[in-house]
Amino acid sequence: MTSRKRSPHDFIFKEELGHGSYSTVFKAVDKRSPNKIYAIKVCSKKHIIKEAKVKYVTIEKNTMNLLAQKHHPGIIKLYYTFHDEENLYFVLDFAPGGELLSLLHRMGTFNELWTRHFTVQLVDALEFIHSHGIIHRDLKPENVLLDKDGRLMITDFGAASTIDSSLSDNSTRCNSDSNSVNDNQSCASFVGTAEYVSPELLLYNQCGYCSDIWALGCMIYQFLQGQPPFRGDNELKTFEKIVALDYPWGPNKRLNNTTSPINPLAINLVRKILVVEVNERISLSVIKKHPYFAKIDWNDKVKIWRGIWQNPQGQLIQQSTGVPSSSPQHVLPIRQLHVIDTPARNIQITKQKRKKPTKISSTTSSIVVWRKRLGISTGKDDLGTVPSTAPTIIVPNDSKISTATVTHLSSNSARPASSQPIQAQTKRTQPTAPNRIPPKVLINSANIKNKPTPRQKAIVPTPLTPPTQPTPPTQPTQPTQPTQPAPLAPPSVPSAPLAPPSTQSSLSAPSAPSSIQSSLPAPSVLSTQTKQQDMVPTLDVKNTIDPSTLKQDYVFIYGIPYEAEGPAMSLNSYNKIDNDLITSLVTQYKEELKSSKMFLQLLTLKKNGILSYRNAGQQDRDNQGNMDHQMANIEDSDLSMYDFEFNELSRKGFLILEKYKNKLWFISLPSYSILSKIPFNAEKSLTINDNENWVDCFFRARQLLEEKQILDKISNVSFDSKVSNETTSPPPTSKKDHTPSISNGVTPPAYDTKYGSQNNVRQNNNVKQEAFSHIATTGKDKPSVNSASAITHPRVLSGNSTNKSTRKTIAGSPKSAPSANAYSNTTTPISGNRSTNVTNNRHAPLLSKRQNLPTYSNSSPTVRSQIKSAGQRQPTPSPPLSPMEYSAVKEKYSAPSNMVISSSRYEVLHTLNNSQTNFDREIASRGASAAFKSLQKNKKKN
Numbered sequence: 001m002t003s004r005k006r007s008p009h010d011f012i013f014k015e016e017l018g019h020g021s022y023s024t025v026f027k028a029v030d031k032r033s034p035n036k037i038y039a040i041k042v043c044s045k046k047h048i049i050k051e052a053k054v055k056y057v058t059i060e061k062n063t064m065n066l067l068a069q070k071h072h073p074g075i076i077k078l079y080y081t082f083h084d085e086e087n088l089y090f091v092l093d094f095a096p097g098g099e100l101l102s103l104l105h106r107m108g109t110f111n112e113l114w115t116r117h118f119t120v121q122l123v124d125a126l127e128f129i130h131s132h133g134i135i136h137r138d139l140k141p142e143n144v145l146l147d148k149d150g151r152l153m154i155t156d157f158g159a160a161s162t163i164d165s166s167l168s169d170n171s172t173r174c175n176s177d178s179n180s181v182n183d184n185q186s187c188a189s190f191v192g193t194a195e196y197v198s199p200e201l202l203l204y205n206q207c208g209y210c211s212d213i214w215a216l217g218c219m220i221y222q223f224l225q226g227q228p229p230f231r232g233d234n235e236l237k238t239f240e241k242i243v244a245l246d247y248p249w250g251p252n253k254r255l256n257n258t259t260s261p262i263n264p265l266a267i268n269l270v271r272k273i274l275v276v277e278v279n280e281r282i283s284l285s286v287i288k289k290h291p292y293f294a295k296i297d298w299n300d301k302v303k304i305w306r307g308i309w310q311n312p313q314g315q316l317i318q319q320s321t322g323v324p325s326s327s328p329q330h331v332l333p334i335r336q337l338h339v340i341d342t343p344a345r346n347i348q349i350t351k352q353k354r355k356k357p358t359k360i361s362s363t364t365s366s367i368v369v370w371r372k373r374l375g376i377s378t379g380k381d382d383l384g385t386v387p388s389t390a391p392t393i394i395v396p397n398d399s400k401i402s403t404a405t406v407t408h409l410s411s412n413s414a415r416p417a418s419s420q421p422i423q424a425q426t427k428r429t430q431p432t433a434p435n436r437i438p439p440k441v442l443i444n445s446a447n448i449k450n451k452p453t454p455r456q457k458a459i460v461p462t463p464l465t466p467p468t469q470p471t472p473p474t475q476p477t478q479p480t481q482p483t484q485p486a487p488l489a490p491p492s493v494p495s496a497p498l499a500p501p502s503t504q505s506s507l508s509a510p511s512a513p514s515s516i517q518s519s520l521p522a523p524s525v526l527s528t529q530t531k532q533q534d535m536v537p538t539l540d541v542k543n544t545i546d547p548s549t550l551k552q553d554y555v556f557i558y559g560i561p562y563e564a565e566g567p568a569m570s571l572n573s574y575n576k577i578d579n580d581l582i583t584s585l586v587t588q589y590k591e592e593l594k595s596s597k598m599f600l601q602l603l604t605l606k607k608n609g610i611l612s613y614r615n616a617g618q619q620d621r622d623n624q625g626n627m628d629h630q631m632a633n634i635e636d637s638d639l640s641m642y643d644f645e646f647n648e649l650s651r652k653g654f655l656i657l658e659k660y661k662n663k664l665w666f667i668s669l670p671s672y673s674i675l676s677k678i679p680f681n682a683e684k685s686l687t688i689n690d691n692e693n694w695v696d697c698f699f700r701a702r703q704l705l706e707e708k709q710i711l712d713k714i715s716n717v718s719f720d721s722k723v724s725n726e727t728t729s730p731p732p733t734s735k736k737d738h739t740p741s742i743s744n745g746v747t748p749p750a751y752d753t754k755y756g757s758q759n760n761v762r763q764n765n766n767v768k769q770e771a772f773s774h775i776a777t778t779g780k781d782k783p784s785v786n787s788a789s790a791i792t793h794p795r796v797l798s799g800n801s802t803n804k805s806t807r808k809t810i811a812g813s814p815k816s817a818p819s820a821n822a823y824s825n826t827t828t829p830i831s832g833n834r835s836t837n838v839t840n841n842r843h844a845p846l847l848s849k850r851q852n853l854p855t856y857s858n859s860s861p862t863v864r865s866q867i868k869s870a871g872q873r874q875p876t877p878s879p880p881l882s883p884m885e886y887s888a889v890k891e892k893y894s895a896p897s898n899m900v901i902s903s904s905r906y907e908v909l910h911t912l913n914n915s916q917t918n919f920d921r922e923i924a925s926r927g928a929s930a931a932f933k934s935l936q937k938n939k940k941k942n
């Protein structure tokens with residue numbers, strides 16, 4: 001810094017380079033040395049006072065002054081500051097390469113080489129900043145500029161904070177091997193950007209060098225993936241994702257349509273940086289030793305600070321060198337054009353035009369709200385009152401006070417015992433929808449609330465009809481041994497296209513009124529009205545012929561296997577089904593999908609839960625059309641269902657079935673126009689039960705299975721006479737069948753798992769109905785996620801790395817297994833946030849055999865024995881239940897067997913379940929989507 005006083009009149013102001021929240025930046029030339037070009041940041045005094053930005057301007061000036069003492073190529077240097085009546089001026093290094101973010105946007109992602117190169121420069125620059133006791137606190141690609149050669153320069157120190165060197169006995173140890181905590185200092189401001197904010201700031205109101213390292217990790221991820229790792233639909237969701245470490249990995253895809261797998265070392269590095277626990281987060285010094293940088297000589301500053309557009313000899317890379325897409329000609333802004341000299345006095349500080357990413361300084365309330373929801377406080381005050389503008393600074397643990405601070409942290413009552421519960425509590429957000437795909441994804445199959453109508457039906461269990469089809473209603477698939485589903489189509493003929501929803505909808509004919517659609521005939525006979533009329537009785541006949549079929553219809557199915565090494569689906573990187581994953585899949589398989597021929601599959605769902613398909617189009621060619629290929633059994637606990645905007649009326653979206661880490665099936669419905677046009681000579685009518693949509697049928701199949709299960713369990717339950725007397729039994733349906741009372745040690749019927757002993761069921765039906773109706777009419781179970789038993793989902797417990805064996809243990813043994821209800825019972829402190837709860841259960845299986853069983857470990861000994869015996873299918877005489885045990889059993893067995901199909905639907909179901917009015921019940925009986933519409937209408941009316 002020179003002490004010579006400068007003024008705006010020393011410069012010729014040229015074009016505007018950009019706006020900040022309180023400034024406008026101009027390119028400027030020094031009149032005394034015209035070769036010297038600067039960027040001058042002009043801050044309107046009026047504006048900064050009005051917007052209360054004085055603090056940030058001061059911080060920025062002081063920090064940049066401090067850093068300018070010693071030149072570093074990776075930091076924008078502040079040369080002069082001065083002011084006039086109206087403005088403050090910061091004369092800075094001019095960065096003609098613009099923002100790193102713009103470059104990233106132009107390329108989609110950075111390749112391996114660039115990612116490493118930029119990361120190395122960032123690490124070196126960050127080390128320099130930290131060595132001055134400065135925490136940047138707002139690191140992100142927008143705040144990294146590029147010089148003419150493509151070397152990066154960190155800027156925007158308005159959020160920075162300085163660590164008192166007296167607290168850190170050696171400030172240069174910023175990259176010490178661990179990050180520790182100091183609770184005694186407060187930053188002057190609470191700033192940052194939601195996507196890059198560190199979990200320690202969110203959770204404990206603390207920041208430190210490690211917070212910059214967190215942001216560095218986010219940036220490396222962003223270089224490779226094109227967008228920051230944590231992005232929610234809103235800030236709260238972003239925060240939830242951050243503390244839950246909820247981020248996906250996809251392939252490295254550039255805008256020039258090249259895709260490459262991501263270097264596992266880079267993934268490993270990011271994983272080591274994005275660690276919630278500060279003390280476990282990798283430090284700068286350790287980062288430098290990471291194998292990802294094995295070939296980097298950190299002392300060779302010349303090499304490190306070579307521009308990205310320079311070759312090793314320091315020359316600018318030309319287009320002819322074979323890197324056209326990444327050459328500077330393509331990415332350098334052409335701001336030098338249209339230069340208009342602007343006299344200083346005419347400078348207008350324009351209002352911010354472009355939308356800046358939200359800064360936490362302006363959304364502090366989001367954090368406060370978020371923390372409140374999580375029940376987190378800083379420990380000193382209630383968060384509502386704690387000035388969230390005062391986070392504690394974390395300093396290296398080699399500082400004198402660090403040990404005490406660490407102790408403080410761990411004993412801080414506000415702090416959760418470990419990060420795991422937090423992850424469990426917060427791993428529930430809906431994934432962000434990338435721009436490329438419609439935003440509303442997801443949805444979980446979860447056992448949260450019951451569907452009203454089927455639940456009422458469940459009161460009188462209907463024995464399952466033995467299947468008449470050759471497809472054997474096999475034993476439920478062992479969840480621990482994922483079965484490899486049969487290929488959906490011969491390899492040469494891709495089974496069915498997976499078109500993005502938009503494409504799908506464009507194929508669709510305009511939606512017919514529901515009345516028409518509900519009686520829509522099979523596709524093959526759609527062409528004429530006469531045929532449509534003929535169709536109806538055929539359907540009835542079909543239903544009579546095959547009563548074990550719940551639903552059968554024409555669909556497109558596309559099956560995507562999980563590839564152990566595949567970039568998107570790698571077993572290691574697999575985290576969950578979410579928008580990003582689906583998006584990357586669609587992207588990855590785009591070509592394949594485009595080239596796929598359309599073959600309709602005839603999808604069949606049997607009452608025993610078996611889902612199978614048959615290639616309707618192939619029937620004539622190889623006579624294979626009638627062959628049913630078994631896809632999945634919905635009873636399989638490894639099977640989940642997701643509704644990707646699946647709308648049968650408008651024939652849009654996908655029903656996604658996932659066999660955990662095995663296969664994904666995308667099921668879509670052909671549009672009516674396609675159905676009517678595609679010629680195939682399948683049987684005239686193979687459509688069965690097209691009045692009921694697939695999702696409802698899945699519910700129903702599941703319910704039937706559960707009824708059977710419940711009957712099975714009930715047959716093992718003995719009731720003492722006292723309890724029995726309290727029971728109001730329904731009148732017997734026939735004298736013959738009536739068993740007057742339920743006595744101790746009722747021998748359960750031998751229940752054939754293949755439904756071969758239905759007669760036994762019928763014989764004992766009345767007994768069971770009696771018991772069952774008693775049970776089912778007793779108080780509603782509310783399997784709220786807020787319920788007491790906090791059994792964490794295994795994947796949550798072990799993070800992303802939960803392996804199959806973990807699942808095996810949990811799924812396989814009743815002793816150790818939390819029931820599916822237990823899964824859903826994952827505690828969340830966010831009461832009343834139903835949509836959150838929905839997603840919390842994203843991994844809850846579509847169906848689980850144990851879904852309604854009491855959890856073994858927390859049940860009474862009697863119940864335990866019943867669970868055991870149920871598991872072994874060996875009826876053991878049980879001692880009579882005490883009234884309390886009995887009511888516990890009742891409660892458990894009458895627990896609604898629920899699955900959430902979509903968040904909106906969940907809202908409806910929840911409302912309906914909790915409403916007692918006839919009106920609502922009527923709505924319920926008309927179905928959830930009708931209910932939803934009615935509710936919407938009512939809402940509008942109100």
Ligand SMILES: Nc1ncnc2c1ncn2[C@@H]1O[C@H](COP(=O)(O)OP(=O)(O)OP(=O)(O)O)[C@@H](O)[C@H]1O
Nearest residue numbers: 017018019020021022023025039092093094095156
């Ligand atoms: N030294 C520079 N060289 C070239 N362009 C610059 C320079 N400094 C800033 N700019 C451009 O001007 C824009 C505004 O920068 P400024 O530092 O005022 O605000 P910001 O950091 O983007 O926003 P905020 O201050 O609200 O965080 C930047 O986005 C960048 O494009």
